[in-house]
Amino acid sequence: MKRILALCFAFGLPLIAAGQPAAQPAADLELSAALAAVEAAPESLVAHDALLRVHQAAVRKDYKNGEALAAPLEKSYRAWLARAPGSLGLNYGLGSLLYSHEDPRAKPFLLKVVELDPKRAKVFQMLAIDAERWGDEAGGSEFMRRAAAADPASPDYAFYYASGLGRVNPAKWEEASLDVARRFPTHERGAQALYWLGARAKTEAKRLQYWEQLLAQFPPAKFNWSASAMTGLFDAYLRSEPARAIVLARELERAGVREPKQWADRAAFAENYQSARALLGAGKAAEAVALLDKLPADRRSSNARMIALLRAEISAAAGDPQAAYDALAKRHAATPEDETRAAMAVYGGKLSKSPGQIEADVWALRDAAAKPAPAFDLGLYTSEAKLSLASLRGKVVFVTFWFPGCGPCRGELPYFEDVVGRFRGRDVVYLGINGIPKQDDYVLPFMAGTKYSFTPLRGTEAVTGPGGYAVRGYPANFLIDRDGRIVFRDFRAHDEESNLVLQRMIESLLDRPASTASL
Known part of the structure; x- marks a missing residue:
């Protein structure tokens, strides 16, 4: 009891006088008990995990103050480690705490743990994810390999090792992913491995191969990742064999897979x-x-363009080329695609429109939707200087809001790099605004490790918040024209097709000169 009272005092928790009714909040009592358990058994990793769960529950209730909630825990861990720097348990506890906040300071404590216990698979996985935040994909892959080797029976470690190979050794990734599906035929990770093989396939034939294997090996009614792939498989069948799409949808409806009404x-x-x-x-x-x-x-469907073109074709064949043209112009203004543009030229020709008039019609729609880009003047990571949006007037500005711990951000950066590389030496400025300041320490090592070409900037609440770009989630992407207007937004890149759309967006902005007023 004395130990718990001392810990309450150290953490600023309310004390309960003997004989008085228990007024202390349950969460405080739980934290006090968890701290006492760690102090009583500092080498018990179970005790450290329990303390972290209590802390994470508190953070979920008060997310904005997460760092403040972690500060007293970190202080206690550092005091304990000062007395026992070689403690596996205390290094694990502090490393796990910092890791849970995606804090760059976690790394040395996690490294100490695996030095003391090379079979600690969970910590190797933490180090693998942390390495990706530092921009060290090869190092992350090696840490994940060691996690899988330390616990070969784990489908989680096997899957994540295979998945990480996609960035460092694509040929081995396919082989390792198929091995996960073979070794774990009753686990979601086996289904997940086939899902991503199909999702990242470079050809339609490969996509069908993997997702048909997924359908056969992992019934969608039992496996969530298989159910997730079925919309993609349906879309693929619709493109090539609509009759098979109908059969698949009816089978999934009967099986009760994920909202059967949608399959109907x-x-x-x-x-x-x-x-x-x-x-x-x-x-x-x-x-x-x-x-x-x-x-x-449905703009979210991979067949959105195909359906838009069919609708236009029907309208034109029925004697209404204007409706066909207008529908495609609206689509092309937001999502410039070669097929859509070619069809617009055909219908525009029926309306006696020249290529210049077609271009003017598209830009009239874009101009109507364009909004002034919120101004910013943000700090660089490479010096004490700042960079303002105003100083870039007359150039096309590609802005991605990201942070090093954002997996989807890291996933699309290689595609962005490929597209931006097509415009070397032209008036395109590529900026990456870090939206999580506590991850600042990761940024420069990440840039050095990945060799990405964007200029990293220090984000602020003013630029990410409602008065700025109103970033609701990461990544968030914007293309700003020479006049400082947001013309394209909320786009992603994940394959060659989406890369080409992004290329066409940038080309359209480059081809249009800045207005006289902006120069």
Whole structure:
């Protein structure tokens, strides 16, 4: 009891006088007890994990004050470590605490743990993820290999090792992922390995191969990752064999996979798509028009462009090329695609529009939607200087809001780098604004390790908040034209097709001169 009272005092927790009613909040009592357990058994990793769970529960309730909540815990750990610097348990506890906050200071404590216990697989995984934040993908892969070797029966470590190979050894990634699916046929990680093989496949044939294997080996009614892949498989069938898409949707509806009503709707959509194409091919465009309302364009679908082009084709064949042109112009203004532009040229020709008029129509839509980019003047990481948006007027500015611990951010940066590289020597400025200041220490090592070309800037609440770019999640991407207006936003890059769209966005901004007023 004395120990708990002392810990309460050290952490600023309210004390309860003997004989008085228990008024101390349950969360405080839980934290006090967890601290006492660690002090009583500092080498017990179970005790440290329990303390961390209590802390994380408190942070979830008061996320904005997470660092303040961690500070007294860190202070106690450092005091304990000053007395026992070689303690595996205390190094584990402090390393885990800092790691849970994505704090760059976690690394030396985690390294000490695996030095003391080379079989500590969980800590190798922490080090692997931390290495990616430092921009050390090869080091991260090696740490993950050691995690999998330390616990070969774990599907988690096997999967994450295989997944990480995709960035450092793509050929081995495919082999290792198939091995995960083979070794763990009853675990979600086996399904997840096949899911990502299909999602990242470079050809449609490979995508079908992996997702059909996933469907056969991991029933979607039992495996979440298999269920997640079925929308993609449905879309792939719709592109090549609509009849198979219908069969798949009906089977998944009967199996009760993830909101069966949605699968019933997809089956009906595929049936209407098949009917519309048949009517169009038979020269019955007027009858096909009746199906337009049953073929809604879902921008999230990988078939969004295909459906938009079909709808336009039906409208034009039914004698309304203006409706076809207008629909594609609206799509092309936001998502410039070569196929859409080619179809616009055909329908524009029927309306006696020149290429210049088509370009003007697209830009009229963009101008109507464009918004002034919020001004900023942000610190550089490479010097004490600042960089302002105003100083870049007359150039095309590509801004990505990111932070080193953001997996989706790191995932798309290689694609962005590929696209930006196509514009070397032209008026394109590529900026990466770090939205999590506590991860500042990661930034320069990350840039050095990855060799990415964006200029990293120090983000502020003013630039990420509602009065700035209103960043609600990371990554958040913007393209700003020569006049300082946001023309494109909320785009992503994950394959060659999306890369080409981004390339066309940048080209469209480069090809348009700045207005006289902005120069």
